[in-house]
Amino acid sequence: MEDAIKRLLLERRLIMERIASEPEVITTISEAAQITFSAIKSSKKILLCGNGGSATDADHIAGELIGRFRTDRNPFPAIVLHQSTAALTAIANDYGYEQVFARQVKALGKPGDVLWAFSTSGKSSNVLNAIEEANRIGITTIAFTGQNGTLMAQLTSHAIVIPSSNTPIIQEMHKVIGHIICQLIEEMFLNDEQG
DSSP, X not given: OHHHHHHHHHHHHHHHHHHHTOHHHHHHHHHXXXXXXXXXXXXXXXXXXXXXXXXXXXXXXXXXXXXXXXXXXXXXXXXXXXXXXXXXXHHHHHHOGGGTTHHHHHHHOOTTOEEXXXXXXXXXXXXXXXXXXXXXXXXXXXXXXXXXXXXXXXXXXXXEEESOOOHHHXXXXXXXXXXXXXXXXXXXXXXXXXX
């Protein structure tokens, strides 16, 4: 069992090293932090969506933005699009599950907002529809996906693509990168306040 644990930890370390060695991914992470910071500073909001484990990733990041990550500060406006059971089930019942996020983006989103969309496969129709609706409105989109998420990456303004097809590892890396972005945003706000 100890050997299996070491192997599994090393597998994750190798993915992190691959991410760290890909300038395009590093640039996209930096852009995602700057875009999110700029939106919040301009009194815009962050919308987040995903299914299953990706929904919990969206929840987690929203909690970091609304609460705090490492620093006491004003809360940042973040809305998770699956938090209303009534809205989710009504939209699914009346329009189909593939519209549960897009309809909410249309209702809640405004130009200048940012959508963080999570899908490890990059093929979730409800997430793809949310991105397309955000694009129509003028909302900047940031995708978190895996190496098979080509369509999702093509639809979005900024795609953070984890070089793996292993769902648990993709989700773990999304959490790590989400935390990095939250820390960068807080640091930008602190630097901005200190002038």
